[in-house]
Amino acid sequence: MSITATAPGSVTTIFAPQDGEASLGVSFATADGATVTVRAAPETGVVLDGEPAAIAPVAGVLRRLGTTAEVHVETEAPIGCGFGVSGAATLATALAANELAGLGRSRDELVEASHRAEVEAGTGLGDVFIQARGGLVWDCGEGLQRIPCTDPLGYQSFGNIATADVLGNAAAVRTVQKVGKTALADLDPAAGLQPLFETSWAFARRTGLVTERVQQVVADLRAAGRTATMAMVGETVVSVGEHDALDHSTRITAVGARLR
Numbered sequence: 433m434s435i436t437a438t439a440p441g442s443v444t445t446i447f448a449p450q451d452g453e454a455s456l457g458v459s460f461a462t463a464d465g466a467t468v469t470v471r472a473a474p475e476t477g478v479v480l481d482g483e484p485a486a487i488a489p490v491a492g493v494l495r496r497l498g499t500t501a502e503v504h505v506e507t508e509a510p511i512g513c514g515f516g517v518s519g520a521a522t523l524a525t526a527l528a529a530n531e532l533a534g535l536g537r538s539r540d541e542l543v544e545a546s547h548r549a550e551v552e553a554g555t556g557l558g559d560v561f562i563q564a565r566g567g568l569v570w571d572c573g574e575g576l577q578r579i580p581c582t583d584p585l586g587y588q589s590f591g592n593i594a595t596a597d598v599l600g601n602a603a604a605v606r607t608v609q610k611v612g613k614t615a616l617a618d619l620d621p622a623a624g625l626q627p628l629f630e631t632s633w634a635f636a637r638r639t640g641l642v643t644e645r646v647q648q649v650v651a652d653l654r655a656a657g658r659t660a661t662m663a664m665v666g667e668t669v670v671s672v673g674e675h676d677a678l679d680h681s682t683r684i685t686a687v688g689a690r691l692r
Contacts (some may be wrong), residue, residue: 433472437528439689441466441509441682442516442562444664445632446619448612449605453556457612457664458570458621460523462585464509464683465563466517467692469522473502476631480505480521489556491520492549497526497542499533509649509682512592520560522546523689531558531691540649566688570621580686583625586678589668590645598641598665611638625672626658632661643667653677 442462447457476494477485479502484496490503503525509515526542529535543564550556562569567580598604615635621628633650634641646662649669654659660671672679 433532434534435528435652436467436469436692437518437524437531437689438467438493438692439524439527439563440566440685440687442449443514443668443670445628445661445670446612446615447664448609448616448637449557449569453557456571456616457558457572458568458572458616459535459559459562459618459684460568460581460684461562461688462509464680465526465622466508466520466549466680467506468521468528469503469504469506470525470528471504473500476500476503478503478505480511481507487488487517487518487521488553489546489549490525491547492552493522493526493546496545496549497529497533497535497537499529501525501529501532510589510666510668511642512599513589513668514593514663515558515561515668516556518553518608519546519550520557520563520689522549523560523563525692527689536589558688559565559603564688567686568621568684572616572621573620577621579622581684582686583672584674584681586671586673586675587663587668587680587682588649588678589666589680590643591667592640593610593665595666604640608639608641609633613657629661629670630671636662636664639648640672641665649678674683
């Protein structure tokens with residue numbers, strides 16, 4: 433017997449780490465995410481896109497739930513490029529394992545266990561909260577808010593920027609905290625993606641995380657009248673609207689993680 437669950441990806445445009453376990457910021461769920469199939473097994477093992485893999489938060493959430501499983505993860509979004517794939521895989525694993533083993537955990541408990549597993553692994557500070565809800569989600573200091581939008585997007589990824597490397601660098605975290613809080617102070621995410629991406633791009637440049645390739649592609653898009661920014665944290669450009677200037681197209685999804 434097997435159980436399958438799916439979770440959207442998530443792209444963070446602005447963030448400000450708080451206490452090592454949470455973050456303020458603005459993110460949206462993407463239709464490109466991860467699908468997980470879980471089968472009963474005496475020991476936990478993970479297969480990623482057909483190859484054995486070590487995904488620390490996936491193994492971690494199973495430990496937190498007190499169960500083991502054979503986990504097969506299939507991804508649509510690029511790994512390590514700012515799409516929260518580890519969070520999507522972890523949350524989908526939690527949903528599927530809960531169903532398979534009859535654990536009886538609530539959705540909130542599964543989301544919290546997934547979040548804790550991500551924090552412990554250093555792979556995320558809140559992706560699963562967006563992936564559980566879908567849509568555009570933000571917390572500028574007054575609690576989570578959400579709009580169930582489905583705007584089209586284009587994206588192009590050049591490589592991996594390890595989230596753990598950024599979150600484990602005290603100087604980088606201090607810079608992001610300061611710049612992030614400033615960016616969020618006067619931001620109204622409900623005003624739409626265009627002004628959000630403009631603020632996000634200014635934030636990205638001030639963090640010092642923007643790479644030369646991202647800088648060049650965003651400059652080219654802006655010269656063509658497009659609005660674009662960098663996914664946090666990955667060497668990935670994300671742009672608003674339907675177009676063929678970037679390698680891939682997706683959209684914001686209003687549907688959160690679910691069993692299939």
